[in-house]
Amino acid sequence: MKVGVFDSGLGGLTVVSAISDIFKGADIFYVADTMHAPYGEKTQEQILKRSIEITEFLINKHQISALIVACNTATSAAIKSLREKFNNLIIIGTEPGVKPAIESTKTNYIGILATPATLKGDKYQLLINELFESKEVKLIEQACPGLVEQIEKGEISSALTKSMLKSWLKPMIEKNADTIVLGCTHYPLVQVQIKEIMQYDITLIQTGLAIARRLEDLSIKKGHINEGSLGILIYATDKINENMIKKIFENSEYKNKITIRKYKI
Numbered sequence: 001m002k003v004g005v006f007d008s009g010l011g012g013l014t015v016v017s018a019i020s021d022i023f024k025g026a027d028i029f030y031v032a033d034t035m036h037a038p039y040g041e042k043t044q045e046q047i048l049k050r051s052i053e054i055t056e057f058l059i060n061k062h063q064i065s066a067l068i069v070a071c072n073t074a075t076s077a078a079i080k081s082l083r084e085k086f087n088n089l090i091i092i093g094t095e096p097g098v099k100p101a102i103e104s105t106k107t108n109y110i111g112i113l114a115t116p117a118t119l120k121g122d123k124y125q126l127l128i129n130e131l132f133e134s135k136e137v138k139l140i141e142q143a144c145p146g147l148v149e150q151i152e153k154g155e156i157s158s159a160l161t162k163s164m165l166k167s168w169l170k171p172m173i174e175k176n177a178d179t180i181v182l183g184c185t186h187y188p189l190v191q192v193q194i195k196e197i198m199q200y201d202i203t204l205i206q207t208g209l210a211i212a213r214r215l216e217d218l219s220i221k222k223g224h225i226n227e228g229s230l231g232i233l234i235y236a237t238d239k240i241n242e243n244m245i246k247k248i249f250e251n252s253e254y255k256n257k258i259t260i261r262k263y264k265i
Contacts, residue, residue, distance in 0.1 A: 001026040001224050003215065004058035005068040006051075008037035009152045010241065011186030012070025013248045015094070016232065018208030019068075020254050023216055025228035029062045031265065035238035038148040039073040040115025040184070047117075051078035055086055057265045066090035066219060068211060070185050072114060076121030090218045095123060096183035097205035098131055104203050105179040108137045111172035113194075114183030116143040124183075140177055142168045144184070151186045154241045162193060169197050179203045189248070230254060235263040 003023075005016055009032050016030055031054050033039075039047050051074050058064045067089050069075045069082065075093035083091050096118065101110045118124055119141055128139070150161045172180065180202060182188055188206045195202060216226060232254055234245070242260060249255040 001066065001219060002062050002064045003028045003066045003068065004031070004055070004062065004064035005029070005070050006031040006033060006054045006058075007071040007074070007185055008033050008039040009148065009186070010189070010244050010248065011148065011151070011184060012068075013234070013245060014185050014188045014206070015068060015070040015208045015211050017248050017252055019212040019215060020230055020232065020252050022212050024226045024230060025224065027062070027231040027233070029058055029064065030232065030234045031058065032234060032236045032240050033265070034152070034236050034240050035264070037152060038115070039071055040117045040148060041145070042117070044077045047074050047077035048081055051082060052085065054265055055082060059086070064089065065222070066092070066215060068215065069093045070211070072096060072183055072185065073117040073121070076118055076123040079123070090215070090222065092211055092214050092218070094185060094207055094211060095127060096181045097207050097210070098127060098181055101179045101181045101205045102131060102135060102137055104205065105137060107176050107178045109172070109175040109177040110137055110139055111169070111177040111180040112139055112141045112183055113144050113168065113180060113187055114141070115148065116145055118183055119143050138175070140172050140175055142171070144168055144187075147190070148184065148186045151189050151244070152241060154244050156190050157193060161190065162197070165190065165193055165197055169194065173198060177202075179205060182206045189244070232258045234258060234260045235265070236260065237263065237265050
């Protein structure tokens, strides 16, 4: 099976890593659209245009049968149009794990860390309205401008990154939030730093494993046999931090079998 995955940069590789833990017998083609990163600060029209261009590239170059939009922002901006335009593909999007956060919280205070575009997006607002209609849970929403760029540079433990995280997490600490939704696929890469700053037991919700299981389920229904090896090819449309790629896959059996190519799409 051939699976296409894309994000504006490194973040979606946290999803690919989760996929590699449970999915077999496939080739994964990942596009890190670093030339146009970060998506969180682009317009809806710009994100949709890039999403269509990347999907067409993956279809034409690799004949993919499944597409994963491994980006909350791109999912919000483009998933509906992608499903209409490419209706023969399995298409899986990414959205903040608010539902599991509601099930997890004991204090009824949930933090949401996300890009500005995700928090403003219609898809997120519809999700919140649907889930919180009859709930007493309180959300502490925090846009994190600049965090994706810090992660892309590999500055996950720098003084600046920690300072940014401290200011965003302070309201969550004050309200004793016990669950934080990582509303961007980049953010699991700073989960260690988040836990250090919180200084108490905190549940972090990320969506990589849920996406991997969804892919497995939908693929098996289409006749996929989940056995054999996995190939991972990464395309970067501009510079990419290869040390961060190694960090993402450091515990994966495929860490020494990943091919990286710079490729303009």
